[in-house]
Amino acid sequence: MPALACVDAAVVPPGYAFARDGALPAPRAFLGGAPTTGDYDTSDFSAPWSTAHSSALYRIDGWGAPYFRVNSSGDIAVRPHGAATLPHQEIDLMKVVKKASASKSSGGLGLRLPLLVRLPDVLKHRLESLHAAFDFAIQSVGYGGRYHGVYPVKCNQDRYIVEDIVEFGAPFHYGLEAGSKAELLLAMSCLTRGSPDALLVCNGYKDEEYIALALIARSMNLNTVIVLEQEEELDTVVETSRRLGIRPVIGLRAKLRTKHSGHFGSTSGEKGKFGLTTMQTLSVVQKLQRLEMLDCLQLLHFHIGSQIPSTSLLAEGVVEAAQIYCELSRLGASMRVIDIGGGLGIDYDGSHSGDSDMSVNYGLEEYACTVVRTVMLACDRKNVNHPIICSESGRALVSHHSVLIFEAVSSDSIKADASPFASPNLSFLADELADDARAGYNSLMAAAFRRDYESSAIYAEQLKRTCVEHFKDGIIGLEHLAAVDGLCDIVTKKLGVADQVKTYHVNLSIFNSIPDLWSIGQVFPIVPIHHLDQRPGVKGVLSDLTCDSDGKVNQFIGGLTSLPLHEFGGGGGGGYYLGMFLGGAYQEALGGLHNLFGGPSVVRVAQSDGPYCFAVTLAVPGSSCAQVLQAMRHEPEVMFEALKHRAAECGVGGADAIMRAFHSMPYLICRTGGGVGGGDAIGSDSDGCCGGGDVIGSDSDGCCGGGEEEDEDDWGFMRSLIM
Numbered sequence: 001m002p003a004l005a006c007v008d009a010a011v012v013p014p015g016y017a018f019a020r021d022g023a024l025p026a027p028r029a030f031l032g033g034a035p036t037t038g039d040y041d042t043s044d045f046s047a048p049w050s051t052a053h054s055s056a057l058y059r060i061d062g063w064g065a066p067y068f069r070v071n072s073s074g075d076i077a078v079r080p081h082g083a084a085t086l087p088h089q090e091i092d093l094m095k096v097v098k099k100a101s102a103s104k105s106s107g108g109l110g111l112r113l114p115l116l117v118r119l120p121d122v123l124k125h126r127l128e129s130l131h132a133a134f135d136f137a138i139q140s141v142g143y144g145g146r147y148h149g150v151y152p153v154k155c156n157q158d159r160y161i162v163e164d165i166v167e168f169g170a171p172f173h174y175g176l177e178a179g180s181k182a183e184l185l186l187a188m189s190c191l192t193r194g195s196p197d198a199l200l201v202c203n204g205y206k207d208e209e210y211i212a213l214a215l216i217a218r219s220m221n222l223n224t225v226i227v228l229e230q231e232e233e234l235d236t237v238v239e240t241s242r243r244l245g246i247r248p249v250i251g252l253r254a255k256l257r258t259k260h261s262g263h264f265g266s267t268s269g270e271k272g273k274f275g276l277t278t279m280q281t282l283s284v285v286q287k288l289q290r291l292e293m294l295d296c297l298q299l300l301h302f303h304i305g306s307q308i309p310s311t312s313l314l315a316e317g318v319v320e321a322a323q324i325y326c327e328l329s330r331l332g333a334s335m336r337v338i339d340i341g342g343g344l345g346i347d348y349d350g351s352h353s354g355d356s357d358m359s360v361n362y363g364l365e366e367y368a369c370t371v372v373r374t375v376m377l378a379c380d381r382k383n384v385n386h387p388i389i390c391s392e393s394g395r396a397l398v399s400h401h402s403v404l405i406f407e408a409v410s411s412d413s414i415k416a417d418a419s420p421f422a423s424p425n426l427s428f429l430a431d432e433l434a435d436d437a438r439a440g441y442n443s444l445m446a447a448a449f450r451r452d453y454e455s456s457a458i459y460a461e462q463l464k465r466t467c468v469e470h471f472k473d474g475i476i477g478l479e480h481l482a483a484v485d486g487l488c489d490i491v492t493k494k495l496g497v498a499d500q501v502k503t504y505h506v507n508l509s510i511f512n513s514i515p516d517l518w519s520i521g522q523v524f525p526i527v528p529i530h531h532l533d534q535r536p537g538v539k540g541v542l543s544d545l546t547c548d549s550d551g552k553v554n555q556f557i558g559g560l561t562s563l564p565l566h567e568f569g570g571g572g573g574g575g576y577y578l579g580m581f582l583g584g585a586y587q588e589a590l591g592g593l594h595n596l597f598g599g600p601s602v603v604r605v606a607q608s609d610g611p612y613c614f615a616v617t618l619a620v621p622g623s624s625c626a627q628v629l630q631a632m633r634h635e636p637e638v639m640f641e642a643l644k645h646r647a648a649e650c651g652v653g654g655a656d657a658i659m660r661a662f663h664s665m666p667y668l669i670c671r672t673g674g675g676v677g678g679g680d681a682i683g684s685d686s687d688g689c690c691g692g693g694d695v696i697g698s699d700s701d702g703c704c705g706g707g708e709e710e711d712e713d714d715w716g717f718m719r720s721l722i723m
Contacts, residue, residue: 049533049534049535050533051070051071051072051074051532051533052070053535054070054074054532054533054536055069055070055532057536057564058525058527058532058564059349059350059351059525059557059558060076060350060525060527061350062347062349062350062351062352063346063347063348063349063350063525063557063581063582064350064525064581066079066082066083066085067079067080067082067119067122067125067400068581069090070532070533071090071092072533073092073094073530073533074530074531074532074533074534075092075093075094075095075529075530075532076092076093076094076527076529076530076532076579077090077091077092077093078090078091078093078119078122078403080119080121080122080125080606080607081121081125081607082122082125082129088613089607089609089613090613091119091605091607091613091614092613093117093403093405093529093579094529094530094577095614096117096603096605096614096616097113097115097405097529097577099616100115100117100601100603100616100619101113101115109603109616109619111601111603111619111621111622112601112621112622112665112667112669113405113406113407113507113600113601113667113670114404114405114406114407114507114508114513114600114601114622114667115404115405115406115600115601115602115603116402116403116404116405116513116588116599116600116601116602116603117402117403117404117405117603117605118160118161118401118402118584118602118603118604118605118618119400119401119402119403119605119606120160120164120401120604120606120617121606121607122400122401123161123164123165123168123397123398123400123401124164124168126396126397126398126400126401127149127165127168127169127172127174127397128168128172129364130149130344130364130368130391130393130396130397131147131149131169131172131174133364133365133367133368133369134147134149134368134371134372134389134391135147136365136368137365137368137369137371137372137373138372140369141369141372141373141376143372143375143376143386144385144386145375145385145386145387145388145389146388146389147172147368147388147389147390147391148172148173148174148175148197148198148199148337148388148389148390149169149172149174149175149390149391149392149393150174150175150176150177150198150199150200150201150339150390150391150392151165151169151174151175151176151177151392151393151394151397151398152176152177152179152203152342152392152394153176153177153178153179153183153186153187153394154179154183154394154586154589155394155395155397155398155585155586155589156394156398156402156584156585156586156588156589157183157186157589158588160604160618161398161401162176162186162187162190163190163193165397166190166191166193166194166198167193167194169194169195169198170194170195170198171195172195173195173197173198173199174194174195174198175191175194175195175198175199175200175201175223176190176191176198176199176200176201177200177201177202177203177392178200178201178202178203178204179203179204180204180210181209181210181213184202184210184213184214184217185213187200188200188213188217188220188222191222192220192222196221196223197223198223199223199225199337199390200214200217200222200223200224200225201225201227201251201299201301201339201390201392202214202224202225202226202227203227203229203253203274203301204229205229205230205233206226206229206233206236206237207236208236208239208240211226211233211236211237211240211241212240212244214226214248215240215241215244215246215248216244216246218246218248218249219244219246224249225249225250225251225298225299225337226248226249226250226251227250227251227252227253227299227301227339228250228251228252228253228276228284229253229274229275229276230276231276231280231283231284234250234284234287234288237250238291238293247293247296248296249296249298249299250288250293250296250297250298250299251297251298251299251300251301251337251339252276252281252284252297252299252300252301253274253275253276253301253302253303254275254276254281254300254301254302254321254324255274255275255276255277256275256302256304256317256320256321257320258304258313258316258317258320259304259305259317260304260305260308260309260313274303275302275303278324281324281328284297285297285328285331285332285333288333289332294331294332294333294334295333295334296334297328297333297334297335298333298334298335298336298337299335299336299337299338299339299390300321300324300325300328300335300337300338300339301339301341302317302320302321302324302339302340302341303341303342303343303392304317304341304343305343306342306343306345306395307343307345307346307357307360307395308343308344308345308360309345309353309354309355309356309357309359309360309361310354310360310361310362311361311362311366311367311370314343314367314370314371315370315374317340318340318370318371318374318375319374319377319378321338321340322338322374322375322378322379323378325338325375325378325379325384325387326378326379326381326382326384329382329384329385330382330384335384335387336387336388337387337388337389337390338375338387338388338389338390339390339391339392340371340389340390340391340392341391341392342391342392342393342394342395343393344364344367344391344393344395344396345359345360345395345396346360346395346396346399346400346582347359347360348522348523348524348525348557348582349523349525349557349558350525350557351558357522358522358523358557364396371389371391372389375387375389394585395585395586397585398584398585399582399583399584399585400581400582400584401584402583402584403579403580403581403583404508404513404514404579404580404583404587404600405529405577405578405579406506406507406508406513406577406578406579406580406600407506407507407575407576407577407578407670408504408505408506408507408542408568408575408576408577408578409505409506409507409668409670410504410505410568411502411503411504411505411540411568411569412502412503412505412543429479429480429483432476432480433467433470433476433480434470434475434476436466437463437466437467437470437476437484440459440462440463440466441463441484443455443459444456444459444460444463444487444488444491447459448491456491457491457492460487460488460491460492461488463484463488464484464485464488467480467481467484468481500538500539501538501539501540501541501561501562502538502539502540502541502565502568503540503541503542503543504540504541504542504543504565504568504576505542505543505544505545506542506543506544506545506578507545507667507668507670508542508544508545508667509544509545509546509551509594509595509597509667510544510546510550510551510552510553511544511546511548511550511551511591511592511594511595511597512591512592512593512594512597512598512599512600513580513583513587513591513599513600514553514580514583514587515586515587515590515591515592516586516587516590517553517555518550518551519590521555523555523556523557524557524580524581524582524583525557525580525581525582526542526553526556526563526578526579526580526581527578527579527581528565528566528576528577528578528579529577529578529579530577531566531576534566536564536565536566537565537566537567538564538565538566538567538568539562539563539564539565540562540563540564540565541553541554541561541562541563542554542563542578545595545597545667545668546594546595546597547595548594548595551594575670593628593631593632595666596625596628596629596632596666597628597666597667598622598623598624598627598628598631598665598666599622599623600622601619601620601621601622601665602618602619602620602622603616603618603619603620604616604617604618604619605617621665622665622667623665623666624662624663624664624665624666625661625662625663625664625665625666626662626663628666629662636662639662640658640659640662643655643658644658
């Protein structure tokens with residue numbers, strides 16, 4: 001008879017809220033009255049797991065709508081046209097991974113993970129939705145102006161993203177915003193193919209070269225506005241414009257009193273990094289009036305801060321700025337545009353909450369309506385014509401369109417029955433323990449036999465501490481310590497008092513691909529992209545490949561410190577793939593080369609109405625070892641010759657292997673089973689697209705099977721110890 005009761009159901013971390021209808025299964029209660037742990041619904045734990053349960057568990061309908069959902073195969077599917085997407089237009093992310101990573105000989109692209117999947121259809125839908133929201137708000141209240149958005153290229157400067165935005169936004173006169181000379185060159189080049197009415201907003205600190213470039217853009221019939229971030233910039237603008245003979249269009253950035261208290265509000269308010277105070281604003285107006293250039297002042301810009309959490313705060317900032325706009329108009333400036341800056345937030349954690357940096361309590365329509373109504377009311381009170389409304393919404397525009405997919409390569413948790421010390425030999429090793437340790441061992445066994453759960457947990461912890469001290473003093477050997485550790489882990493596991501969190505080692509660099517996570521604590525939705533029709537069996541944290549303690553993910557949406565995951569190595573021998581969502585803004589530009597891990601492979605995937613549901617329109621391999629070395633000013637060719645020469649001197653025929661290493665990605669090469677080694681990451685697929693039903697690594701019996709067999713082995717071990 002076993003000494004302790006066993007839990008054979010998954011323990012789901014608290015915070016991943018279950019649906020209130022009680023349909024989600026919960027862990028079974030301990031036999032004999034041992035306490036359960038966790039804050040979750042236990043009203044119906046006998047129901048089989050379904051994709052709806054996974055969708056609720058990972059809050060996919062909260063942060064993912066309307067672009068991501070769980071399909072009937074248990075995979076994450078992309079809805080490229082939002083709610084208007086038809087069933088046959090959905091893109092299965094596992095099919096994309098399969099196509100990208102399969103060998104070229106089998107019809108794949110031969111790319112290695114990690115993989116960044118870009119979805120231009122989602123980007124187009126976001127842009128159209130933003131414009132439609134403002135257009136609806138303008139028409140519904142009878143606003144006399146129009147909406148002209150600009151994309152701040154700092155959010156993601158990738159060539160294809162910027163070009164897509166210019167192309168998709170041309171019917172709506174969508175423009176670009178630049179904050180440096182390099183970004184200005186990029187914006188000028190792209191807007192030559194855009195709408196002639198699209199704005200080119202020049203922000204950031206400026207020198208004479210920057211201003212000259214902006215004026216040249218103006219002479220090329222690009223609708224360029226130079227925004228003053230500092231009062232001193234006006235002198236450079238005036239002098240350069242006179243030298244070049246090009247009359248400028250000027251905007252100024254107001255330093256508002258309104259700000260929000262979150263992390264992203266630190267650049268706003270009276271002590272913000274950018275902008276002019278009221279006294280500086282009046283000084284600029286007076287100087288332009290003396291120079292007979294007041295007609296050049298046409299735009300007012302402000303920025304409350306990124307990720308504005310609520311429309312009440314938004315309205316507070318907009319009304320303050322609108323008053324300044326009206327006053328500038330009264331003072332004689334030829335005001336035409338009010339630029340409300342960035343701040344349109346997204347719901348990272350699916351909570352629809354207005355009290356954190358991770359969520360917002362509004363949608364696009366409510367945001368647009370708040371802006372339009374507030375500007376309209378302020379201008380009507382002062383009898384000022386309704387201005388063009390411009391916004392610099394970058395995060396809200398590009399975040400959804402990129403998904404980072406990576407693979408787990410190993411797990412650090414060792415099953416008790418796999419240990420050579422988890423055997424009846426422990427009873428003989430116990431005889432070699434010191435008296436106090438042996439007494440603790442006997443007390444633990446007796447408490448376990450009595451089903452005294454509280455005492456068992458106490459004795460296990462005491463025995464472990466005692467043996468550690470004895471090991472440090474050289475009284476016991478490594479075999480004794482390992483055996484006691486294994487025994488105590490079994491006891492705490494069966495009691496449920498131990499936090500059974502596994503570390504999943506993932507083929508990824510947090511510093512390169514998710515830099516905001518370690519630098520500012522930004523939390524992104526991270527979800528397995530398959531096996532979502534099966535119950536997750538473990539709680540896990542993620543550890544990357546870098547040699548740095550910060551290279552881990554142990555904070556997840558909902559304030560959790562672990563993530564529900566499927567048992568590593570389950571699911572029919574396939575790899576275990578996870579996706580990081582809503583990371584299309586800033587992560588690529590901010591990523592570094594820590595440990596010389598470079599960028600991921602990239603595929604651009606568009607929805608297709610042909611025989612397959614998607615087409616890969618662009619495939620770019622990730623950075624090779626040679627490329628990341630070159631980025632740090634090393635010379636791979638010289639390095640290779642030196643190594644080849646040394647190999648020849650030592651009689652080693654390793655030149656080919658060294659050459660392959662230079663051309664390979666720094667990341668691990670993973671076998672299908674999730675281990676490290678050679679070969680393709682995933683088996684091939686002849687059509688490479690969304691054929692029917694061939695889900696990689698699927699297992700109808702579930703990913704976390706084998707629990708009953710493991711329990712019997714554990715308790716056979718415990719019985720032998722008690723006997």
